[in-house]
Amino acid sequence: MPGFLKRMSAPVAFGALILLATVTMVTDRRALRESSGRDLPWWQGILLDIAVPLQKTLAAPFDAVGDGWRSYLALIDLREENEQLRNEVAVLEEENLQYREALVASGNLNRIAAMRDEFEIPMLPSEIVGLDVSPWFRSVLVDRGALHGVQAGNPVITHEGVVGLVTTTSANAAKTMLLLDQQSSIDSVVQRSRSRGVVRGRGIDRLEFEFVVRGGDVKPGDVVITSGLGGVYPKGLRVGEVIEVSDPGGSLMQIATLEPAVDFGRLEQVFVMLHRGPTMDLLYGTNAPAPVERVERATEGGTQPAPVAGPGGPAS
Amino acid sequence: MKRLISLWAVGILALVVQGALATLLGPPYCPDLALLVVISIGLRWRGLALGLCLAAALGFSADLLSGSLLGQHTLLRLFAFLSAFFAGRQLNLRGPLPLVVFTAVVSLIYSLALAAVSAFFVVSSELAWVDVAGLLQHALVNGILVPWVFSFVARVLVWAGDDDAAARTLDIDARRRLV
Numbered sequence: 001m002p003g004f005l006k007r008m009s010a011p012v013a014f015g016a017l018i019l020l021a022t023v024t025m026v027t028d029r030r031a032l033r034e035s036s037g038r039d040l041p042w043w044q045g046i047l048l049d050i051a052v053p054l055q056k057t058l059a060a061p062f063d064a065v066g067d068g069w070r071s072y073l074a075l076i077d078l079r080e081e082n083e084q085l086r087n088e089v090a091v092l093e094e095e096n097l098q099y100r101e102a103l104v105a106s107g108n109l110n111r112i113a114a115m116r117d118e119f120e121i122p123m124l125p126s127e128i129v130g131l132d133v134s135p136w137f138r139s140v141l142v143d144r145g146a147l148h149g150v151q152a153g154n155p156v157i158t159h160e161g162v163v164g165l166v167t168t169t170s171a172n173a174a175k176t177m178l179l180l181d182q183q184s185s186i187d188s189v190v191q192r193s194r195s196r197g198v199v200r201g202r203g204i205d206r207l208e209f210e211f212v213v214r215g216g217d218v219k220p221g222d223v224v225i226t227s228g229l230g231g232v233y234p235k236g237l238r239v240g241e242v243i244e245v246s247d248p249g250g251s252l253m254q255i256a257t258l259e260p261a262v263d264f265g266r267l268e269q270v271f272v273m274l275h276r277g278p279t280m281d282l283l284y285g286t287n288a289p290a291p292v293e294r295v296e297r298a299t300e301g302g303t304q305p306a307p308v309a310g311p312g313g314p315a316s
Numbered sequence: 317m318k319r320l321i322s323l324w325a326v327g328i329l330a331l332v333v334q335g336a337l338a339t340l341l342g343p344p345y346c347p348d349l350a351l352l353v354v355i356s357i358g359l360r361w362r363g364l365a366l367g368l369c370l371a372a373a374l375g376f377s378a379d380l381l382s383g384s385l386l387g388q389h390t391l392l393r394l395f396a397f398l399s400a401f402f403a404g405r406q407l408n409l410r411g412p413l414p415l416v417v418f419t420a421v422v423s424l425i426y427s428l429a430l431a432a433v434s435a436f437f438v439v440s441s442e443l444a445w446v447d448v449a450g451l452l453q454h455a456l457v458n459g460i461l462v463p464w465v466f467s468f469v470a471r472v473l474v475w476a477g478d479d480d481a482a483a484r485t486l487d488i489d490a491r492r493r494l495v
Contacts, residue, residue: 009364009365010364010365010368012365013364013365013368013369014364014368014394014398017368017369017372017390017394018391018394020372020387020390021372021375021387021388021390021391021394022387022391023387024385024386024387024390025385025386025387025388025391025433025437026437027386028385028386028387029385029437044380047328047377047380047381048380048381050328051328051331051332051335051381054332055332055335055336058332058333058336059335059336059339062336062337062339062340063339063340065340066339066340128339130332130335130336130338130339130381131335131338131339132335132338132381132382132383137382137383137384138383139382139383141335141381167383175381175383177383178383181383182434183383204447
C-alpha cells in the first residue's frame with residue numbers, strides 16, 4: 001500500500017496542480033472581467049512588496065546604462081535637432097497666440113477654466129520599478145501601493161497621455177496594465193471629427209482603433225483622446241495618433257492603427273490618478289479600501305500634501 | 317526542505333533580475349530567466365511530486381509579478397518542468413549544444429502555449445498577433461543563456477545538500493521507470 005501511494009503521488013500532485021491552476025485562471029479572469037482589477041490578499045502582496053525594492057535596486061545600473069546610451073545617441077544630432085526645435089517652438093508659439101485670441105473672442109476661456117477644475121484629480125507621482133517579467137504581457141510595477149491610496153481601477157498617466165490602469169495593488173506596489181496589453185480597451189473619440197470608437201491594445205507597440213464606418217471620419221494624423229464614456233478614464237486624455245486607416249471592405253467596423261501618445265520604451269515616471277471612474281466605484285461599492293487622507297500632489301511638485309477625493313470626488 | 321526553499325529563492329531572484337533587465341532589453345531579447353531556472357531544476361531534480369510543487373510555486377510567483385492571469389504561468393511551468401524532467405532522463409543533454417537546442421525548443425513551445433492560453437481565456441484574436449520571428453529570437457536568447465543558469469542551479473543544489481547534483485549523469489537508460 002505505501003508503495004502504491006508513493007507511485008501515485010506524482011500523478012495525483014500533477015492532476016491537483018493542473019486543476020488548481022485552471023481554477024485560479026478562471027477565477028482571476030472573472031475577477032478581471034467584473035471589476036477590472038483586484039487588491040491582492042496579504043500573502044500574495046508580500047511577494048510584490050519584496051520584489052519592488054529589489055527590482056528598483058537591480059534596475060538602477062541597467063537604467064544608468066540605458067540613459068547613457070540614449071544620451072550618447074541624443075548628442076549625435078543635437079545641434080540639428082536643436083535648430084529644428086527652435087523653429088517648431090516659434091511656429092507653435094505663434095499658433096498658440098492665435099488660438100488664445102480666438103478662444104477669448106468666442107468666450108470659451110471660462111468654459112475651459114471650468115473644465116480644468118473638473119479635472120483637478122489628485123495625482124500621485126510614482127516611479128516605474130520593473131517591467132513585466134513575461135515578455136508577452138504588457139504591464140509595469142510602480143512603487144506606490146494601497147498605503148499611498150492607490151486602488152485597483154485607478155488610471156495611470158504621464159504628461160504625454162494615458163499609460164494604463166492599475167489592476168493589482170499590494171501595500172507598497174501596484175501592477176499597472178499598459179494600454180498596449182491585449183486585455184486593455186478604452187472608449188475613445190477622434191479629437192477633430194468626434195468619431196467614437198474603442199482603442200484596443202495589441203501586445204505590440206501599436207494600438208488599434210475600431211470605429212463604425214458609417215459617419216466615421218478618421219484620417220492619418222488625427223489625435224485620439226479618451227471619451228470619458230467608459231467610466232474608467234476621465235475625458236480628454238491623449239491616447240494616440242492615427243498613422244494608418246485600413247480598408248473596411250464590406251465590414252461595418254473599420255480599424256485604424258494608432259501610435260500611442262506615450263513612449264512606453266522610455267517610461268520612468270508616471271502619475272496615478274487617485275480617482276476611479278463611476279463604473280469602478282459602482283463595481284467596488286463601499287468595500288473599496290479608503291485612500292489615505294493626505295498624498296503628494298503632482299501639481300505641487302510632489303512635495304505638498306493635499307486632501308484626496310474619495311469615491312464621491314471629481315467624476316470623469 | 318533546504319533544497320526547496322533555496323531553489324524557490326533562486327527562482328524569485330531570476331524573476332526580479334529579468335524584470336530589471338526588461339527595462340534595458342526589448343521583449344524578444346530579454347531572457348526568461350525564471351523559465352530557465354524551472355528547466356534547469358527539471359533536469360537535475362529527484363522526486364517528481366515535490367518538483368512539480370516547486371515548479372508550480374515558481375510559476376505562481378511569475379504570475380504575481382506579471383500581467384498574465386493568475387495560474388497561467390503556473391500551468392505552463394508544470395509542463396516545462398515535466399518536459400525537462402523526462403527529457404533529462406531520456407536524452408543525453410550533457411553537452412551545451414543539446415541543452416541549448418532543447419531549451420530553445422521548450423521556450424518556443426512555451427511562448428506559443430502562453431499565447432494559446434491567453435487567446436482561450438482573454439481574447440480570441442491574440443494568436444493572430446503572435447510575432448513568430450520575435451518568438452524565435454526569444455527562444456534563441458533563452459537557449460544561449462541556459463548553460464550558465466543550469467550550472468548555477470546545480471551549484472545551488474550542491475550547496476543545499478544534493479551532493480551528486482553537479483556530477484549526476486544524464487545517460488540514456490530506457491529500462492528505468494520514469495514515474
